[in-house]
Amino acid sequence: MYIRCILVIVATMGISGDIADVNRYRTPVLPDTPDIATAPSSVRSVDLYGPGMFISVGPQASNKQAPLQPQSRLEIIRYVSGEFAKTVSPIPGGRRGFRIPVGEKLNQVELRRALHREGAAVNAGETVQVTSVEFRTREIVVQVNGGGKKHFNVREHLQVGIGGSQAPGVGPTGPQEKPGATLILDYGGPIPDLSADDVMTALQAFLSFSKEQSAAVNWVDTLPAQFKDAIKDQKAVVGMDHEMVLAALGRPDHKVRERDPDGAETEDWIYGNPPARTVFVTFNGDKVIRVKEYE
Secondary structure, three states, rough: OOOHHHHHHHHHHHHHHHHHHHHHHOOOOOOOOOOOOOOOOOOOEEOOOOOOOOOOOOOOOOOOEEOOOOHHHHHHEEEOOOOOOEEEEEEEOOOOOOEEEOOOOOHHOOOOOHHHOOOOHHHOOOOEEEEEEEEEEOOEEEOOOOOOOOOOOOOOOOEEEOOEEOOOOOOOOOOOOOOOOOEEEOOOOOEEEEOOOHHHOOOOOOOOOOOOOOOOHHHHHHHHHHHHHHHHHHHHHOOOHHHHHHHHHOOOOOOEEEEEEOOOOEEEEEOOOOOOEEEEEEEOOEEEEEEEEEO
């Protein structure tokens, strides 16, 4: 019994010693120091542990960019996919595409190697169309004129045997497809929140979406009279191309694509919203085939 009492006393002293050590190293709260539990949310930081050490009691500011938002994806698809642009540099061909590290200077050595290896799918100064925009975890894949990978056409590779000899296949039929290419915007991490203009800027080493013309030549004055007058009157007329319509009316409020009964794809550029004045400009390829206006 005596031994048990001694053990209880020793244990109690040990606990008291631990509590004393904790209190010894706890910084005393000064009279003018606010209590963190009762401090208002407007207090950004409280000096509890001496100069240079702070504990935040308010929301932390984040330096990370927000991830790509669904609304931003829709905007990029709306204003980039389907757009026509002028090439300012040759674009390499090939199925793999050419990678563009966003925010870095274009590696001209890599570009020359790709052009030597794959050839130029599109040369500088040509008009091309962005036909697809695909979002991946770290990349945005932009296809131009259908991309670098073309569909296999069995008719182009058939050989017909006639009397023991073989005749070549019938060859390609229908309109000749324009060469296509693929550009890969590499963000080096999760794609941040972007606008359509951000994507166009990232592509500017190869594609120019700007409609500004050279100062040496007034582009509008070089056009046929009916188009020149329509642009000055801010109207779209049949026969215009995308560039002329943009010069006359600017960017559309909406775009709608559909196929007609014959399988031809058309695209409507819609200016305005009913019941206000609304203009429908219908394209087949790069040419206006119909203009309708509703008051």
